Amino acid sequence: MDYFDRFAVPHPSPAIYASMVAIGLTMIAVVAGITYFKKWGYLWREWLTTVDHKRIGIMYILAALLMLFRGGVDALMMRAQTAIPDNGLLDGQHYNEVFTTHGVVMILFMAMPFIIGLMNIVTPLQIGARDVAFPRLNAVSFWLFFMGAMLFNISFVVGGSPDAGWTSYFPLASNDFSESVGSNYYAIAIQIAGIGTLLTGINFIVTILKMRAPGMNLMKMPMFTWSILITNFIIVFAFPVLTVALALMTMDRLFGTQFFTMANGGSDMLWANLFWVWGHPEVYIVILPAFGIYSEIISTFARRNLYGYNSMVISMVAISTLSFIVWAHHFYTMGHGAMVNGIFSITTMAIAVPTGVKIFNWLFTLWKGKIVFTVPMLYSLAFIPIFTLGGVTGVMLAMASADYQYHNTMFLVAHFHYVLIPGTVFAVLAGFTYWWPKMFGFMLSEKIGKWSFWFITIGFNVTFFPMFITGLDGQARRMYTYSESTGYGPLNMLSFVGAIGLAIGFALIVYNIYWSTRYASRNISNDPWDARSLEWATHTPIPEYNFAIVPTVDSTEAFWDAKKKALNYLAVK
Amino acid sequence: MKIKWALLTILFTIATVLTGCDNPLMVLDPKGPVAATQADVIMISIWTMAFVVLVVMVLYIFMIMKYRASKQRDDYEPPHIEGSKVLEIIWVAIPILIVAFLSVVTVKTTNEVEATPKGYGDQEPLIIYASSSNWKWHFSYPEEDIETVNYLFLPTNRPIEFKLYSFGPISSFWIPQLGGQKYAMSDMVNTLHLAADVPGEYMGRNSNFSGSGFAQQTFNVNVLSPEDYDKWVDEIKATAKPITEEKFNELLKPGHVGQSTYTGTHLEFSPAPEGENAGHDHGSSDTEENDSKDSHEEHSEHSNMNHDH
Numbered sequence: 107m108d109y110f111d112r113f114a115v116p117h118p119s120p121a122i123y124a125s126m127v128a129i130g131l132t133m134i135a136v137v138a139g140i141t142y143f144k145k146w147g148y149l150w151r152e153w154l155t156t157v158d159h160k161r162i163g164i165m166y167i168l169a170a171l172l173m174l175f176r177g178g179v180d181a182l183m184m185r186a187q188t189a190i191p192d193n194g195l196l197d198g199q200h201y202n203e204v205f206t207t208h209g210v211v212m213i214l215f216m217a218m219p220f221i222i223g224l225m226n227i228v229t230p231l232q233i234g235a236r237d238v239a240f241p242r243l244n245a246v247s248f249w250l251f252f253m254g255a256m257l258f259n260i261s262f263v264v265g266g267s268p269d270a271g272w273t274s275y276f277p278l279a280s281n282d283f284s285e286s287v288g289s290n291y292y293a294i295a296i297q298i299a300g301i302g303t304l305l306t307g308i309n310f311i312v313t314i315l316k317m318r319a320p321g322m323n324l325m326k327m328p329m330f331t332w333s334i335l336i337t338n339f340i341i342v343f344a345f346p347v348l349t350v351a352l353a354l355m356t357m358d359r360l361f362g363t364q365f366f367t368m369a370n371g372g373s374d375m376l377w378a379n380l381f382w383v384w385g386h387p388e389v390y391i392v393i394l395p396a397f398g399i400y401s402e403i404i405s406t407f408a409r410r411n412l413y414g415y416n417s418m419v420i421s422m423v424a425i426s427t428l429s430f431i432v433w434a435h436h437f438y439t440m441g442h443g444a445m446v447n448g449i450f451s452i453t454t455m456a457i458a459v460p461t462g463v464k465i466f467n468w469l470f471t472l473w474k475g476k477i478v479f480t481v482p483m484l485y486s487l488a489f490i491p492i493f494t495l496g497g498v499t500g501v502m503l504a505m506a507s508a509d510y511q512y513h514n515t516m517f518l519v520a521h522f523h524y525v526l527i528p529g530t531v532f533a534v535l536a537g538f539t540y541w542w543p544k545m546f547g548f549m550l551s552e553k554i555g556k557w558s559f560w561f562i563t564i565g566f567n568v569t570f571f572p573m574f575i576t577g578l579d580g581q582a583r584r585m586y587t588y589s590e591s592t593g594y595g596p597l598n599m600l601s602f603v604g605a606i607g608l609a610i611g612f613a614l615i616v617y618n619i620y621w622s623t624r625y626a627s628r629n630i631s632n633d634p635w636d637a638r639s640l641e642w643a644t645h646t647p648i649p650e651y652n653f654a655i656v657p658t659v660d661s662t663e664a665f666w667d668a669k670k671k672a673l674n675y676l677a678v679k
Numbered sequence: 680m681k682i683k684w685a686l687l688t689i690l691f692t693i694a695t696v697l698t699g700c701d702n703p704l705m706v707l708d709p710k711g712p713v714a715a716t717q718a719d720v721i722m723i724s725i726w727t728m729a730f731v732v733l734v735v736m737v738l739y740i741f742m743i744m745k746y747r748a749s750k751q752r753d754d755y756e757p758p759h760i761e762g763s764k765v766l767e768i769i770w771v772a773i774p775i776l777i778v779a780f781l782s783v784v785t786v787k788t789t790n791e792v793e794a795t796p797k798g799y800g801d802q803e804p805l806i807i808y809a810s811s812s813n814w815k816w817h818f819s820y821p822e823e824d825i826e827t828v829n830y831l832f833l834p835t836n837r838p839i840e841f842k843l844y845s846f847g848p849i850s851s852f853w854i855p856q857l858g859g860q861k862y863a864m865s866d867m868v869n870t871l872h873l874a875a876d877v878p879g880e881y882m883g884r885n886s887n888f889s890g891s892g893f894a895q896q897t898f899n900v901n902v903l904s905p906e907d908y909d910k911w912v913d914e915i916k917a918t919a920k921p922i923t924e925e926k927f928n929e930l931l932k933p934g935h936v937g938q939s940t941y942t943g944t945h946l947e948f949s950p951a952p953e954g955e956n957a958g959h960d961h962g963s964s965d966t967e968e969n970d971s972k973d974s975h976e977e978h979s980e981h982s983n984m985n986h987d988h
Binding site: 197198199202269270271275277278283368369371372373374375378408409410411413414415416417437439440441443444447448451452455456458459462463465466467469470472473474475476477478479487490491494495498499501502504505506507508509510511513514515575578579580582583584585586587588 | 704705706707714716717720721724725728731732735736738739742743746747748751755756757758759760761762763766767770771774775777778781782784785786788789790791792793794813843847848849851853855858859860861862864865866867869870882884885886887888889890891892893894958
């Protein structure tokens with residue numbers, strides 16, 4: 107292939123050309139708009155060069171919402187293509203690019219930045235700090251992530267998207283079987299974003315360990331901060347593996363090395379192992395902060411302290427440790443024998459124990475409480491039963507002998523969406539709604555928020571529950587089509603209908619932001635939810651320095667105790 | 680309320696699907712001992728997990744019904760409760776017992792499905808080499824000295840050992856009604872133990888994504904009584920043409936080729952990557968270096984052919 111041929115779109119279609127034109131027009135419109143309103147100086151000074159953790163957090167969330175749209179459109183295309191048997195909406199190559207992009211974008215460029223955005227905004231406030239430990243490094247992290255994400259996103263109009271799945275297994279992702287530049291985008295874009303994430307990990311570990319308010323020892327930290335500390339430890343231990351794996355992949359694809367190829371001693375199994383040694387901890391990187399968010403919200407709206415604080419911390423530490431010794435359950439079928447599979451089955455099922463502890467602690471936080479059903483609380487309450495279904499199907503998948511039948515099927519797809527969506531997506535939507543007034547000084551409409559909550563929750567179950575059934579009926583994942591005789595048609599159509607419900611739910615969230623920005627009351631207190639931790643103790647909007655006087659802390663719920671016992675948490679001891 | 684209705688609907692759907700359908704789900708409709716073991720494990724785990732879900736749901740519905748603000752006095756102040764050692768011990772101990780139970784089931788059955796099925800040990804297993812190339816399956820029967828493409832004939836009541844490997848991307852060999860899947864990879868041979876009890880036609884496929892033709896990489900499985908199977912083998916030997924290296928290389932080119940049958944097997948001129956032919960160190964020693972070099976060259980030749988489009 108000639109050098110420049112590799113940048114041609116491998117399957118030119120009207121949709122791709124339309125996207126090119128749309129991207130061009132949007133960019134011209136944005137540049138023209140900023141120039142017309144004379145906002146270049148404002149944008150440059152206040153946002154592009156900012157090192158303020160709150161603004162960096164908001165930019166992370168904006169980017170995550172954009173990527174949610176991108177990944178969501180991909181998801182809709184997949185569900186539309188498979189809604190009826192032998193559908194011709196997308197061809198095989200196009201479908202492969204779409205599901206690969208969907209996976210990478212949703213995990214790395216939606217879930218991660220959404221979590222990191224909330225972590226940026228909330229963590230320093232919760233520990234009573236004035237910023238993160240290394241504010242400039244924090245900006246570097248954000249821009250590395252953002253550039254990685256953008257590089258990945260232009261691939262579909264310049265050279266074609268990666269098409270080897272988000273797991274990018276070799277030898278499929280090698281030059282032998284994936285000739286276009288798509289998989290090069292994968293290797294390089296994720297590498298850039300991944301280094302940003304690694305720097306974030308270091309930054310927040312130092313911030314939490316060194317910059318807590320006086321009196322806040324580790325066992326007095328709010329649960330969200332605890333979850334962030336543990337998450338960042340996982341990041342620092344797991345991401346270097348991805349960095350190395352992607353570097354080897356880049357060398358294989360660009361410089362002719364043979365780490366993962368079929369010939370000359372290369373090993374495809376090495377890639378699978380390296381990928382999942384990072385990949386499994388990665389799913390805990392996006393789920394533990396979610397657990398932290400739920401702990402804050404459930405306790406706030408049950409109007410009670412979090413039940414079993416110590417066991418919540420211990421269970422998170424246990425989960426993070428176990429997360430590093432379960433990776434081989436992603437490929438029981440690779441043939442490593444009954445002994446290895448047995449051990450990995452047991453370590454995997456063991457994760458159910460600390461996770462169960464957390465579920466029961468949340469349930470008992472409701473006990474003797476006074477539950478208020480706000481939008482953040484609705485997401486948190488819906489999370490418990492749906493995530494339980496995701497968790498128990500995880501235990502089923504952990505059983506190696508049975509996994510030989512679930513592996514690579516829609517059952518697996520249903521399972522991980524049942525953990526990732528109620529786990530991570532509901533959590534970031536809940537956290538986003540919960541901390542919105544602190545970020546912007548007004549509240550999102552509860553009424554529109556509840557409509558979108560019901561669309562998303564019901565739509566989610568209608569989309570993904572049928573996949574458990576088609577999976578058990580032998581439908582493999584990642585098939586761009588199937589014949590009518592398989593009988594998968596009706597349930598796939600049901601999934602598509604559910605996906606439309608989900609799309610309406612997300613559209614309502616966008617409408618809610620628009621509506622509330624225009625019409626919501628600006629006259630709110632610093633503590634509109636009657637919450638419990640220090641981020642609510644400072645002014646809204648938050649001054650750049652966060653706290654004029656650094657608070658003093660002597661319980662896990664410093665702000666609540668101050669309100670209830672009329673303690674002066676600003677007193678200098 | 681809506682949550683309750685949603686859950687009821689879900690439970691109702693599960694119940695209908697698992698019990699009363701016309702077409703039972705493939706994985707839960709086993710036609711051989713391995714798939715039967717796996718279906719049993721799946722049902723054991725579903726019932727155990729149903730118990731867990733039930734406990735969580737009862738607690739959950741109790742909590743959100745009883746402790747909602749609308750049912751409390753306005754001046755009610757929820758108490759501060761640290762936690763309870765007794766309760767914590769209960770909800771650590773019971774899950775550990777459940778996990779221990781499921782671990783025993785898993786280890787026992789994993790060993791079972793990774794060996795010749797019980798009750799079939801007295802027979803010599805039928806060995807079939809199943810190799811994948813983009814996007815088809817080649818089945819070599821060394822014992823019968825025949826080769827088929829994209830379809831399998833199997834005798835009932837005889838243990839079968841599939842030797843799996845690939846001429847291209849990682850593929851996964853799967854016949855849901857006979858048993859779970861295993862990977863076919865380019866640099867080593869995996870062994871999958873299966874057996875069939877009931878004559879019939881079953882679906883087999885590659886379930887591991889391997890590029891643009893992956894969705895159609897399926898094969899038909901015909902299970903016959905031993906007598907019919909022998910008849911089929913004799914018929915093939917009488918009618919089919921021998922497979923040649925040239926013909927085989929033709930078949931390896933990426934694409935879909937339909938079904939075909941040959942006498943002889945490709946293993947004669949293109950041995951499987953096992954023993955001294957393995958892609959990485961699984962037993963080749965220095966003295967055999969020349970042999971393994973040959974097979975490497977052969978391998979890279981094949982991979983070249985595969986992307987020659």
